[in-house]
Amino acid sequence: MLLPNTEFQEAERQRRRAQNVRKLTPRFRVLIIGRANAGKTTILQRVCNTTDRPKIFNREGHEIDLSELNPTAQRGQHDIENEMIFESNTAFVFHDSRGFEAGRTFELDKIKDFVQKRSTNKNIRDHLHVIWYCIPINDEARPITRAELNFFNECGTGRVPVIILFTKADMLDAQTMEHLVLLE
Template sequence: MSDKPLRDAVRRLKFRVLIIGRANAGKTSILQRVCETTESPKIYRVSGGRREEVASCLCGNHDIEDELIFTNHEGYVFHDSCGFEAGNEDELRAVQDFVHRKVTERRLRDRLHAIWCVTSVIANSWDW
């Protein structure tokens, strides 16, 4: 029995990650580092079953639903929390709704697989 159909199916899978952190915490920079690139990700907007690319200059000004994909790591789909600030209930609710919806998706490729929380540490406050 050939394992080619299984290999082909695995190649089509997407590993979906939500990255959460305050605005300007360096979320996109971290993703660039992990994906070994200095290029901005392509940003796709999914609406009504259609998926279309939007201008990549919208980095930092997009919706949590937008898919951020780096061309050299197309097996990963990132979603940005768009700045997760303390005390903002609307942002919290948007993230909660997104997570709930994505973890209950029927198709594995559409589900949320990981949540990455980015915090910043001010190194100057300690004497190393």
């Protein structure tokens, strides 16, 4: 299709702009939030097309030893500041937060602080591009907790979009099938 001259120039301008942005920020930065066992790691593995565990780097860029023997490994995985990278797709960098477990409402401040810092940071390569919020819908009487409602009501994420990922929907199918079979 032949574009009129001005449209062509605009398309070309956008293409060049996108190229420049990619140079400045080579990796797409995602914050994934969800309570323990919500399916966060599974989604990230699927996105990066791997079953391997990610590599985790602290804020100084040092890799954290994830061996079973290392007692800090579990904590390191859910420290929002740490960067998580899968070798199969290094174009993504993830930050992992267990969000708002019962009795741990302080996480809201941590997340607010992180989002704020990562949106205003001078270095564009440190910017956060999206938040993926995992909500498992399989076995919860209340899939959205009070703390989560607070997050949606209070935590202004500025220009960072929040995408809700409903996880474990397949298990809901299994439960419904079981129920239907019992009714027979």
